[in-house]
Amino acid sequence: GFIRNKLIEVYGKCGSAKDAREVFDGTSPKDSFSWDFMLTAYTRNRNVEEAEKLFQEMPEKNLFSWNVMLAAYAQSGYVLRTMETFNRMPQRDVVSWNTVVTFYARNGNLEQARALLKDMPERDLVSWKAVIAVYAQEGHLAEVKILFDEMPGWDLVVWTTAVALYARNKRIVEAREMFDTMPERDMISWTSLITAYARKGYMKEAKDMFEDIPERDLILWTGMLVGYAENRLFTEAEEAFRRMPERNMVSWTAMIVGYAEAGRLDMAKSFFDRMPEADLVSWTAMVVAYARNGNLAESINLFIQMPERDSVSWTAMVVVTAQTGELEETKRIYDAMPEKTLASSTAMLAACGCSGKINEAEIIFESMPVVD
């Protein structure tokens, strides 16, 4: 009972849905915790298809399970299933509403998200922060300012978002001033500003703060590494990679992407080959690396070889083939997708348009889900 559930939970967290499933299958009787742990094990490992299967088999679905499934669809960018699930839920709470308003912000526009924010029957500070975060990540300074003024109160999270937003807009003096005047700071606020500096090319500022900070965790190290790599400072990136106390998938993949974007496919491949184990993200990075460096055949080859595919890898494949003008290939992949995302449909639409296939473009357009 309790112990077996704990095991499912632990395996799920450690990234092994398979092990969790083994324990789950051997658990009898299963209570609602067993089912929920198994469900989150799948969603945390980005396995939406298996999560969906499990969800359908669940003898009783509580609000928590519905919310988990809703979040899984929303994070995968599945418009239809997200809306359908939200509409079918027997009850909704503030978490369900927040999941949906975040989804709107990511896939619609600011006006829609703001309208929903005002009409939602339940809202809390998270709702505001969720919408703000999406726009801050995209760097929309003017729009976020409106929301900053409208929201009921500021806390550490909002301050941190604001600081990062200014830094991403290269307003580094203001960002630093805000950072210095904010009422409290934690590890995330430090990392947020440092990585924003680094990624905008202010490596001197980033490095100085990095040296000043009392403790450095894996995320901060990786942030610096990404900054170096994005600014093509590979000597420094490699040095950070060696010096960091530990490395995870993110560190390895950051090196792969950094080299690939600089056109150094051989270096990217060598990091991929040396990874202790590759995950979905690193596989996708490598698939895209080949395509963007002119080797579509090998890209498709890897795509077929990869142990699993999710909505991002499918979308990536549609986009890269569309960009190389391989319309037939693009269409094959697009048709094979388990569920279309807005990004994949947009790419497919553009590909048809560019090749003068107006009728086909129209069919795709009509089939595209509308977020409203």
Next chain:
RNA sequence: UCUUGGGAGGAG
């Protein structure tokens, strides 16, 4: 019950 929100890796 780390289901939604601020810091690091894949498409957009």
